[in-house]
Amino acid sequence: MMTANTSGLDVSALTLRDALDLAVLIEEEARDRYLEFAEQMEMHRTPEAARFFRFMSENEEKHRVELAERREKHFGDAPVNVTRAMLFDVEAPEYDEARAFMTVREALESALRSEEKAASFFASALAGLRDPDVRGLFGELHAEEIEHQRLVRAQLAKAPAEPLVHPSEIADEPHAID
Amino acid sequence: MTTVALGPKDFKSELKPIWCPGCGDFGVLQALYRALSGIGRAPHEIAFVSGIGCSSRIPGYTTAYGFNTVHGRALPIAQGIKLARPELLVLVAGGDGDGFSIGGGHVAHAVRRNFDLTYLVMDNQIYGLTKGQLSPTSPHGLETATSPYGSLEDPVNPLAYVLSYGAGFVAQGTPADMPGLAKIVEEAIRYPGFAFVNIQSPCVTYGQEVQQMKVHKATMKTLASVGHDQTDRIAAMRLAQDYGKALYTGVFYRNPEPPPTFEALVRERQTAQGERPAREKILDRYLQRAT
Ligand SMILES: Cc1ncc(C[n+]2csc(CCOP(=O)(O)OP(=O)(O)O)c2C)c(N)n1
Ligand code: SF4
Numbered sequence: 001m002m003t004a005n006t007s008g009l010d011v012s013a014l015t016l017r018d019a020l021d022l023a024v025l026i027e028e029e030a031r032d033r034y035l036e037f038a039e040q041m042e043m044h045r046t047p048e049a050a051r052f053f054r055f056m057s058e059n060e061e062k063h064r065v066e067l068a069e070r071r072e073k074h075f076g077d078a079p080v081n082v083t084r085a086m087l088f089d090v091e092a093p094e095y096d097e098a099r100a101f102m103t104v105r106e107a108l109e110s111a112l113r114s115e116e117k118a119a120s121f122f123a124s125a126l127a128g129l130r131d132p133d134v135r136g137l138f139g140e141l142h143a144e145e146i147e148h149q150r151l152v153r154a155q156l157a158k159a160p161a162e163p164l165v166h167p168s169e170i171a172d173e174p175h176a177i178d
Numbered sequence: 179m180t181t182v183a184l185g186p187k188d189f190k191s192e193l194k195p196i197w198c199p200g201c202g203d204f205g206v207l208q209a210l211y212r213a214l215s216g217i218g219r220a221p222h223e224i225a226f227v228s229g230i231g232c233s234s235r236i237p238g239y240t241t242a243y244g245f246n247t248v249h250g251r252a253l254p255i256a257q258g259i260k261l262a263r264p265e266l267l268v269l270v271a272g273g274d275g276d277g278f279s280i281g282g283g284h285v286a287h288a289v290r291r292n293f294d295l296t297y298l299v300m301d302n303q304i305y306g307l308t309k310g311q312l313s314p315t316s317p318h319g320l321e322t323a324t325s326p327y328g329s330l331e332d333p334v335n336p337l338a339y340v341l342s343y344g345a346g347f348v349a350q351g352t353p354a355d356m357p358g359l360a361k362i363v364e365e366a367i368r369y370p371g372f373a374f375v376n377i378q379s380p381c382v383t384y385g386q387e388v389q390q391m392k393v394h395k396a397t398m399k400t401l402a403s404v405g406h407d408q409t410d411r412i413a414a415m416r417l418a419q420d421y422g423k424a425l426y427t428g429v430f431y432r433n434p435e436p437p438p439t440f441e442a443l444v445r446e447r448q449t450a451q452g453e454r455p456a457r458e459k460i461l462d463r464y465l466q467r468a469t
Contacts, residue, residue, distance in 0.1 A: 007357065036204065037199070039194055040195075040197075040199035040200075040204075041199065042194075043194055043195070043196055043199075044198070044199055046199075084212075084357075085212070085357045085360065085361075086357075087357075088355070088356055088357050094391065094392075095200065095202070095204055095205045095353060095356075095391060096200045096202075096380065096382060096390060096391040096392065097200070098199035098200040099199055099200050099382070100198055100199045100200075102199070
């Protein structure tokens, strides 16, 4: 079984080792993308969204480390067969989610879409999985994504309402200088 | 030539991109890091030349030697570098404006000379840097700062353009499929001759709605999925006619028998003319006269 976010990888036939490696890389991809977003926001004077994206990146890194430790415990330094080239945009927000002058609410909404996307990746993978250990792992990861959605929704409920005039309407449009 | 095990991060420079958040060029940059790590040439053996435009800032974001030149003049300068230092890996990048309006005349000559260069055009169908004027690839009817009532011109077709001048490698990609784009760029770099990759890279600030990443994701189609034979130049030309209508990704054409490159032919002639290149003899004569 191939998914829209993976290539060259039969997700239904994953071994536990490959599944753990895939999970580590999914977190790594999300960590890197959120960091890129934070840097983009810092460059374009959007500090609140930058802080939030940095926080998300740190969280993804925490999950990555936890998963990497599990992998190490079970499989030591056995070779890694899964590469970053085999996955794309699984949990990472899509490139075009970032916008200059985005509000914290918009940043949270973008993170929510990513958590939903990741949950549906694990849900659809679960439907085809055969190995019980991999099913267990993906079931756990799916539940985590659902919990993350709950946390982001809770933050969204507390986030300030959107201003009457969006910041991008007031600021000069972003542009590169040469 | 040094072949080393380098990861994508080894090609990332300290300079932070100032592109608008969400710009397609960010994905192109990641694909390029990945392609370069696949190639494995050390950054100091890479010369990365660009023109002027948002997209032309890309060399600065890599650890390769970069030369952000003059608007539309990246190709002539890259050819000079390749001729003088054929052992370097020479990459060229720029926008559709840089490559097909002000620099349009140079493309045909770079193609027909067949230098071993990889030319990456980040085609967003608009002038991004100068804030949204018509570009040569803007579609007919597009309303922009310079065409308030809609453009009256038909766009240039970059794919058909380079194919018709005989480019040995012609491909198209989009950052909406970043891993796919990385593979295409790597293949282009490996091709021993002039290689062209048209990268549909959305401009989120001035680009059209139909040119955004989400539309790309929904509409892109690999050339492999339509059963295209990449050694068939005529079939490639036929598919290239859909530029602006369909978003094909992958290799349109790859010459199965790459001819010798221009720099190889020059070296051959220099060897045939004797041990010392004629240029040095002329210089010697001049210096003798001057002293
Ligand atoms: C000789 C010259 N003419 C005009 C300009 C102004 N100029 C700078 S970039 C540009 C076009 C940018 O469009 P494109 O090449 O498509 O790149 P993008 O910014 O969209 O990536 C123009 C007209 C210039 N810098 N130099
Ligand atoms: S103006 Fe367009 S092409 Fe330039 S950095 Fe912004 S989004 Fe990218």
